[in-house]
Amino acid sequence: MKKHQITIVDIARQLNISKSTVSRALTGHPRVSEKTKEAVLKLAGELDYQRNMLAINLMSSQSHTIGIIVPEFVTSFFPMVIMGAQEVASKAGYNVLISQSNESYETEVANAKVMLDNRVDGVLVSLTRETRNYDHLNVFQRKGIPIVFFNRVCDDMQVPKVVVDDYEGAFKAVEHLILTGRKRIAHLGGPTSLHVSKKRLEGYKDALRKYSQPIDQELILDYDLNLDKVKIYIKHLLDLPQPPDALFTINDPTAFEAMLFMKAKGIKIPEQIAVVGFSNNYGSTLIEPRLTTVAQPTHEIGQVAAQLLLDQINSDASEWKPIYRVLKTELLVRGSS
Amino acid sequence: MKKHQITIVDIARQLNISKSTVSRALTGHPRVSEKTKEAVLKLAGELDYQRNMLAINLMSSQSHTIGIIVPEFVTSFFPMVIMGAQEVASKAGYNVLISQSNESYETEVANAKVMLDNRVDGVLVSLTRETRNYDHLNVFQRKGIPIVFFNRVCDDMQVPKVVVDDYEGAFKAVEHLILTGRKRIAHLGGPTSLHVSKKRLEGYKDALRKYSQPIDQELILDYDLNLDKVKIYIKHLLDLPQPPDALFTINDPTAFEAMLFMKAKGIKIPEQIAVVGFSNNYGSTLIEPRLTTVAQPTHEIGQVAAQLLLDQINSDASEWKPIYRVLKTELLVRGSS
DNA sequence: CTGTTAGCGCTTTCAA
DNA sequence: TTGAAAGCGCTAACAG
DSSP: OOOOOOOOHHHHHTTTTTTHHHHHHTTOSSSSSSHHHHHHHHHHHTTTTOOOOOHHHHHTTTOOEEEEEOOOOOSSSHHHHHHHHHHHHHHOOOEEEEEOOTOOOOHHHHHHHOOOOOOOOEEEOOOTTTTOOOOOEEEEEETTEEEESSSSSSTTSSSOEEEHHHHHHHHHHHHHHHHTTOOOOOEEOTTTSHHHHHHHHHHHHHHHHHHHHOGGGGGGOOOSSSSGGGHHHHHHHHHHSOSEEEEEEHHHHHHHHHHHHHHHOOOOOTTOOEEEEEEEETTTTTBSOOOOEEEEEEHHHHHHHHHHHHHHHHHHHGGGHHHHHHEOEEOOOOOOO | OOOOOHHHHHHOOOOOOOOHHHHHHHOOSSOOHHHHHHHHHHHHHHHHHOOOOHHHHHOOOOOOOEEEEESOSTTTTTHHHHHHHHHHHHHHEEEEEEOOOOOOOHHHHHHHHHHHHHOEEEEEEOTTTOOOOOOOHHHHHHHTOEEESSSSOTTTSSSOOEEEEEEHHHHHHHHHHTTOOOOOOOEEEETSSHHHHHHHHHHHHHHHHHHOOOEEEEGEOOOOSSSGGHHHHHHHTTTSOOOOSEEEESSSSHHHHHHHHHHHTTTTTTTTTEEEEEOTTTTTTTBBBOOOEEOOHHHHHHHHOOOOOOOHTSGGGGOOOOEEEEEEEEOOOOTTT
C-alpha cells in the first residue's frame, strides 16, 4: 500500500539541482536566485507536489497540532468554543485534534495519552465532571507542553485559565429573580467538585444576602449533571411544604428538563415558578416560555483560550504565566421569568 | 524551545543494548528474551518514555489520522455522527482531524489542503451546500487516499457513501400527514443541488401521488438553508389564497423556525397546520408542540462511514468498491402533527 | 535472541 | 547562490 508521493528529491532530480535548493525555493528562503525559484515552483505545481508535514513535524519535533479535550459536544456550548479556538489555531497554521471524554475520567486519561503520543504542541482542556486526579494533565507540564483550561478548570494547577464570571452571572440571575418579586428561589446546582458549580452557588447566595433573603438549605440541591435525574430533584422541590417560586439551574439543559417536567405537571411558568438557566444553549429560544439565561461568550472563550495557548507555545516555558482570564456574561431576560 | 524527550536511544544506552532490541521490546515483538523485555519496560516506565508518533508516522508514511470535513457542527446532527466515527476510528488506533467548512466552498477547499498536507490516511466528507466543483476532493482519489461521503454526498464521484433513505423517510412523513387527513401539504426543501434535497422532494411527491393528491407547485419551495429566510417562505405560504394545512420541511432547524414564526402569528399547530421535520435534532422535544420528525441513526452513520473508510485504508486501492450504504430512518410522531 | 545498517522526507548547518 | 552531509526518532531488513 505504498503511496505514490512526489518529493523534493523528485523535483531536484528533474531540475538537476540539489534538494536543499529546492527546499529553500519552496519555503521562500531569501538566498535563492529568481530563476531557480521560478523553475522549482513551476515544476512543483505541475507535479502537484505537496509538502509532507509528517517529515516537517519530525524534523521540528512539533506536530503543529493543538489538542482540545472536552467532556462532550452535543449541547451547543463546546462546539461553539471549539469553533472559536479552531479559528485562531488554523490562522496560525495549527491543526486541532478534538477528543471528547464523554464525562468519563478514564476516557480523559486515555485521550491525554493519545495527545501525548502525537506530540501535540499544546492542549486546551475542560474537565469531566468526575476528574479529581490530575496526574494525566501534569504530565504535559512536566514535558513542557503548555495547557490552558477553559470553562471546567482545575484549581490545583498553575496554568492559564479562561472562564466566565460565573459568580457575577449567577448573582445577576438571582438578583433579577428577587427584583421581580420572587421569595423562595431554589438552586439546582452542579457537582460541588466543579469550580463553576461553586462559583455559581456563591453568586446565588450572595444575591440572596444582598437583599436580605434567607438562605434556605432546603432549596439548594446539587447533582451530577445526569439529566435523567433532574425530574427527581424538581419533584422533591415541588413537594416541599413551602415549594419554591423560582428556580435557578446550573445550566440550560437542566433548566429544559425541569421545565418539561413542570409543564407536564401543569405548573405555569413563570407564573407559579420562574426559571433561569445558564449558558444560553441551543434550544433556549425553542422552549416555551423562552428561557431566561446567562449567556456566555462561547466563541470568544475559544478564541482567547487558543490565543493564550499559542502565546505559550511560542515562548519559553520560563516565561509562562498562569494568566486568569474572566470573560463577561450577559443576562438574557426572556419569558420564563 | 527544544523539548526534553526520552527516546529509545536513551533507554538503549542506559541498558547498554541496541536500540533495535529496545524497539522490539516496546512493540511487543516476539523474539525478545523475557528479561531484556522486562528491563526495557521497567526503565521506560521510570523514565516516562512516550513513543513519538511523529517518527512512526514518517517511517510508515501514515499519519494514523483520518480527516472529517463537515459543513458545521452546531446543530446536533454532525456532532453525533462524528462521535460515532471517532469511536470506530480510535478503536482502530486512528486520530480524527475535524474541520468544519462553515457551509463555505472556499473553506472546504482550504481544509482539504490541510488534510492533504498532513497526509491523512483517509477522509470522511459531507459537502457544503454550495459545493459544485469537486477538484479538491478528486485530489485525494488521485493520490490514493480513500474518501467516504456521508449525508451530503457527491453524485459525481465513485466512492463509498453512507446515507439514510431520504426518499423513504420523506415518503413516510408525508404519508403520515395524508393519513391524518391533511389535504394541502407544503414542502420547504433544501437547495436542489443537494442529493438529500432531491430525494426528500421525490419522496414527498411520490407519497402525494400514491394517495392521488395533486402536486401543487405553489406549495413546493426550495431554499438555501439560511435559516433567517425561513419566515419569508412561510409567510408566503400562509398568504396563499389556499394556504397549506401541513408543512414538511427539509430538516428540523427549518421546522423550528417555521413553528416559531407561525406561533408568533397565532397559528395553531397542529390544528391549523401540522409540521413534520427531518433528522430529530436536539430541540425537537423542547419546542411545543413537540416536533414530529424523521429520525436518522446519526451515531450509526458515523460508525458505518468510519468503518468503510478503515476498510479502504487497509486494502489495496484496486479493491476499493463504491459501496452505497443506505440506513433506515424512523418516523417519530409527536405533537406537531 | 540481538546487533548493524539504512532510510522515511525534510531542513539545517557548514563549506564551497 | 548552491551543494553535501548530517540528523529528527523510529522500524525493518539482514546478518550474526
